[in-house]
Amino acid sequence: MTWNSEQHGINTMPSTPIPTPLHFGNLLRIAIWPLAWAVVTAIASAALSIAPLWCIYRIAVELFSAQPDMEAVWRLSWWALGLLFLRWALMVASHVLAHVGAFAIQHRLRLALVQRLNQVPLSFFAGRGSGSLRRTLTDDVNGLEGFFAHMLPDVVAAATVPVMALALLFVADWRLALAALVPLPLAVLAQWWWMRGMGERMREWGELQKRIANQVGEYVRGVHVVKSFGLDARSFGELASAVRGAVVWVQDYARHSSGGWVMFTGLLTANLVIVAPLGAWLYTQDTLDLPTYVLFLLVAPAVLAPLLRLTFALGEQFQRAQAMQRVDAVLQAPVVSEAVNAYVPDAALDIEFIHIRHCYGESLALEDVSFHAGAGRLTALVGASGSGKSTLARLIPRLYEFEFGELRIGGVDVRQWPLDALLARLGIVFQEVFLFHGTVHDNLAMARPDASDAQIEAAARAACAHEFIMALPQGYDTALGERGARLSGGERQRLSIARALLKDAPILLLDEATASVDAENEALIQQALDTLCQDRTVLMIAHRLHSVMHADHIVVMDGGTLVGQGTHAELLEHCPGYQRLWRDHEGARDWSLGHTRTEAEPHA
Ligand SMILES: Nc1ncnc2c1ncn2[C@@H]1O[C@H](COP(=O)(O)OP(=O)(O)OP(=O)(O)O)[C@@H](O)[C@H]1O
Numbered sequence: 026m027t028w029n030s031e032q033h034g035i036n037t038m039p040s041t042p043i044p045t046p047l048h049f050g051n052l053l054r055i056a057i058w059p060l061a062w063a064v065v066t067a068i069a070s071a072a073l074s075i076a077p078l079w080c081i082y083r084i085a086v087e088l089f090s091a092q093p094d095m096e097a098v099w100r101l102s103w104w105a106l107g108l109l110f111l112r113w114a115l116m117v118a119s120h121v122l123a124h125v126g127a128f129a130i131q132h133r134l135r136l137a138l139v140q141r142l143n144q145v146p147l148s149f150f151a152g153r154g155s156g157s158l159r160r161t162l163t164d165d166v167n168g169l170e171g172f173f174a175h176m177l178p179d180v181v182a183a184a185t186v187p188v189m190a191l192a193l194l195f196v197a198d199w200r201l202a203l204a205a206l207v208p209l210p211l212a213v214l215a216q217w218w219w220m221r222g223m224g225e226r227m228r229e230w231g232e233l234q235k236r237i238a239n240q241v242g243e244y245v246r247g248v249h250v251v252k253s254f255g256l257d258a259r260s261f262g263e264l265a266s267a268v269r270g271a272v273v274w275v276q277d278y279a280r281h282s283s284g285g286w287v288m289f290t291g292l293l294t295a296n297l298v299i300v301a302p303l304g305a306w307l308y309t310q311d312t313l314d315l316p317t318y319v320l321f322l323l324v325a326p327a328v329l330a331p332l333l334r335l336t337f338a339l340g341e342q343f344q345r346a347q348a349m350q351r352v353d354a355v356l357q358a359p360v361v362s363e364a365v366n367a368y369v370p371d372a373a374l375d376i377e378f379i380h381i382r383h384c385y386g387e388s389l390a391l392e393d394v395s396f397h398a399g400a401g402r403l404t405a406l407v408g409a410s411g412s413g414k415s416t417l418a419r420l421i422p423r424l425y426e427f428e429f430g431e432l433r434i435g436g437v438d439v440r441q442w443p444l445d446a447l448l449a450r451l452g453i454v455f456q457e458v459f460l461f462h463g464t465v466h467d468n469l470a471m472a473r474p475d476a477s478d479a480q481i482e483a484a485a486r487a488a489c490a491h492e493f494i495m496a497l498p499q500g501y502d503t504a505l506g507e508r509g510a511r512l513s514g515g516e517r518q519r520l521s522i523a524r525a526l527l528k529d530a531p532i533l534l535l536d537e538a539t540a541s542v543d544a545e546n547e548a549l550i551q552q553a554l555d556t557l558c559q560d561r562t563v564l565m566i567a568h569r570l571h572s573v574m575h576a577d578h579i580v581v582m583d584g585g586t587l588v589g590q591g592t593h594a595e596l597l598e599h600c601p602g603y604q605r606l607w608r609d610h611e612g613a614r615d616w617s618l619g620h621t622r623t624e625a626e627p628h629a
Contacts, residue, residue, distance in 0.1 A: 043137050047353040052169065055133050056126035060173065063122035067178040070115035071185035073108050075193055078323050080105035082197075085316035119178045127174035134166050137356060144360035148385075148425055160238045161355055165348035172345045176338050183334035190327040197317050204303050205296045205325040212292035212329070216336065219285030226278060227343045233271045240264035289336070293329045300325045361423050367443040370435035373400035374450060374531050374562050376421065381430035383416055390416045391427070394587045396580045400435075403563040405573035407606060408582030414566045417582075418534045421564070422451050434532070452530035452561070454554075456537075458517040465494050465520070466501040472524040481527065487556045488523035489549040490516070515550060522553045533558060535565040537572060570610040581606070 044051045053060055080101045087093045087101070138161070142149075150158070194202035240263050300321050307313035376398040383391040391413045398404035406414040419425050420432055423439055432439045439447060460468050469481050476484075481501070485491040493516050497503040505511060512520070525533065535554070551572070558565075567573040574593045581589040581596060581603045589600030596603035 043133065043356065045353055045357050047349050047356060049349075052130050052134075052173070052349075056129040056173075059122045059126035059129070060177065063119050063126060063178055064181050066115045066119035066122065067181040068185050070112050070119055071182035072189050073112035073115065074182075074186055075189045075324065075327065076108045076112075077105040078320070078327075079193065080108065081323060082316055082320040085319045089315050116178075120174075123178050124174045127170045127172075127177075130173055131166055131170035134169065134352060135162065138162055138166070138352065141356055141358060141360070145358045146361050146424060146426055149358050157235045157239050157351075158355075159242065160235065161348075161351045165351050168345055168348045169352070172341065176341055176345075179334055180338045183331040183338070186331045187328050190324050194321065194324055194328065197320055198307075198313060200307070201300055201304055201313070201317075201321050201325075204299050205321070205328045207299050208292040208296050209329060209332075212289050212332075215285050215288040215292060219282055219289055220339075223340075224343065226274075227347065230271075230274060230278075231344075231347045233267060233274055236267040237264070237271060240267050290333060293333050294326065296325050296329050297322070361426070361444060362440070363444055364441050367441055367446075368437070369443065369446045370437040372435040374435045375400040376404075376532070376562060376564060377431075377433040377436075378417065378420075379431040379433065381417075381420065381427050381432060383420065383425065383427040385416075385425075389585060391585050394430075394582075394585075396578075396587060396590050398562060398564050399577065400562050401560055402577035403558055403565060403573075404578045404580060405565045405567045405576040406580050406582060407567050407570060407573060407603070408588075409606070411584075412582040413585045414582055415536065416585075418536065418564060418566060421532075421534060422448055422453065450530050450532055452525035452528050452533045452557075454518075454521050454525050454533070454535050454557075456518075458514075458521040460505050460512070460517060460520065462505070464499075464502050464504055465497065468505060468520060469501075469523055469527060472528040476527055481523075484523045484526040485520075487526050488519045488553040490519040490523050490553070493519075515547075518550055519553055522550070522557055526557055531561055533561045533563045533565075535563060537565055537567045537569065570607055579603070 043055070084098050084101045084105075087095075087098050142158075191202060191206075194205060244264050304313060304318045304321050308315065308318055377396075379395050381391055381394045382389075394413070394417065396404075406417060408414055416425070420427050421434070421439065423444065434442065434447070434450075461471070466478075466481060469484065470476055473480070478501075482491060485494055485501075494501055494503075535558075565573065565576070567576075573579055576593070578590065579593060579596055580587060581600055583602050588602040589596055591600070597607060
């Protein structure tokens with residue numbers, strides 16, 4: 026039989042959003058039926074844990090009677106064994122059902138988180154370390170799964186067993202039953218003492234864990250730099266300080282909590298210390314029979330000891346509540362808004378920046394920038410590092426929302442475009458090429474999932490990538506490591522150009538990517554780019570001026586403002602900012618050529 030999640034009340038469809046703010050109630054609702062059955066079977070199994078003890082009590086009654094009925098003793102023994110097996114079967118059923126429900130919750134949460142992360146602007150990620158976000162998607166979601174899979178049946182059992190045991194003891198002898206409860210108020214007092222300020226402490230612990238996760242993420246990303254300087258994790262200051270902070274926290278926690286904890290656990294497991302002598306005294310007074318005394322010796326520990334489990338669950342609950350808050354913060358993160366009356370214009374797709382102003386937090390990145398990138402033309406953005414070129418490009422796919430002004434594509438403000446339609450019309454080639462785990466083919470096909478093998482190959486050929494792909498061990502089926510580690514920068518760049526060619530979008534955002542590659546790769550990439558740019562609206566961030574001399578339009582940026590625009594010739598004549606850039610560029614070229622010459626001369 027296959028498990029049909031819909032039939033069994035598990036709603037895994039990502040299209041139904043999870044109601045926020047998140048709490049245990051709305052998580053439970055995701056998988057209400059399996060979890061409800063898990064609770065029912067857990068209660069039944071917990072109740073049955075007491076039943077064999079009742080059989081043993083009845084056996085004792087027989088054995089201590091004047092004429093023991095051995096047949097009844099055997100019958101009761103078989104009953105005890107049968108009930109024990111039934112209890113185990115119910116326990117297994119409860120755990121299986123709890124896991125089914127918990128996995129449904131985990132699956133739904135993950136989908137909802139990934140969906141949300143797809144919809145938030147880039148500024149959301151800027152304020153968070155990638156480590157802490159990864160922790161939310163993995164550890165926090167796993168923790169919630171674990172809570173429902175393990176804690177739920179355990180907690181239900183831990184709460185049921187004492188109630189059943191106490192009911193049985195009160196039926197047998199109310200005086201000893203009360204005695205079995207005596208340590209409880211003292212244990213609660215010790216527990217209160219032990220738990221004081223726990224919420225604050227757990228919050229501190231959560232913060233420390235977040236810091237460590239971020240720092241470990243950073244350490245792993247920068248491990249080549251750390252190694253190249255002959256350092257190790259201890260010399261990675263922030264990471265070392267976060268780990269030391271955790272050690273101090275644990276020491277402090279142990280110092281403050283151990284006394285109360287020892288008292289609490291001691292009291293909860295010590296009711297026999299009262300029940301045993303009191304029962305013996307009542308027996309000597311002839312007000313208690315021996316089988317009842319045996320029953321108390323067997324069952325009294327089950328009245329309080331399971332409460333220990335409940336305490337663990339409470340501690341666990343603190344952590345899960347924090348995990349839930351972190352998951353909730355992502356699920357409630359503001360998404361890129363989409364206009365109600367969004368529409369796709371039926372016009373040539375030019376790009377127009379009108380008095381654009383943008384800040385990253387408090388710091389101003391663009392001020393009053395206006396220019397027009399004509400449809401089907403190549404517009405280049407030039408300027409010193411930090412002048413705002415990339416920021417302008419990032420505003421087009423709405424990776425960031427600008428503060429003031431208008432940004433029109435095809436005559437319509439980007440905020441009036443349906444986001445999917447906008448992104449479908451953009452091809453993006455940035456310097457940092459991200460390649461996913463998967464084959465070369467998968468990495469290319471992501472640009473157009475329905476592309477045929479022939480189309481993929483044609484794009485690769487046009488991007489001058491086919492030859493190096495065929496030289497890989499399995500050609501297009503070669504798996505690429507994390508971040509495409511097995512490919513050179515130039516090869517990755519050509520793959521990303523092939524992707525853009527496959528997507529065949531009418532607008533192209535290009536971060537000129539030839540700055541850091543060798544001459545052979547530069548020529549190949551340039552050739553690929555020339556093919557890619559044909560008949561498209563191209564906005565190109567240019568780091569080397571000679572590559573944009575022939576652009577239709579050049580926009581010169583300086584310190585977040587536009588200081589000139591026109592063709593290369595016009596700017597050389599009128600724009601001091603461009604003249605300076607050109608002088609620097611020519612100077613650098615002379616230096617590099619001169620440098621090459623002087624190095625080459627001795628061999629001439
Ligand atoms: N995510 C960010 N958060 C905060 N400030 C940023 C962010 N990205 C860029 N900036 C700042 O905004 C300004 C413009 O940066 P931008 O990357 O747009 O310049 P650029 O001209 O593309 O530089 P480069 O040529 O070096 O890439 C800079 O002062 C930069 O420090």
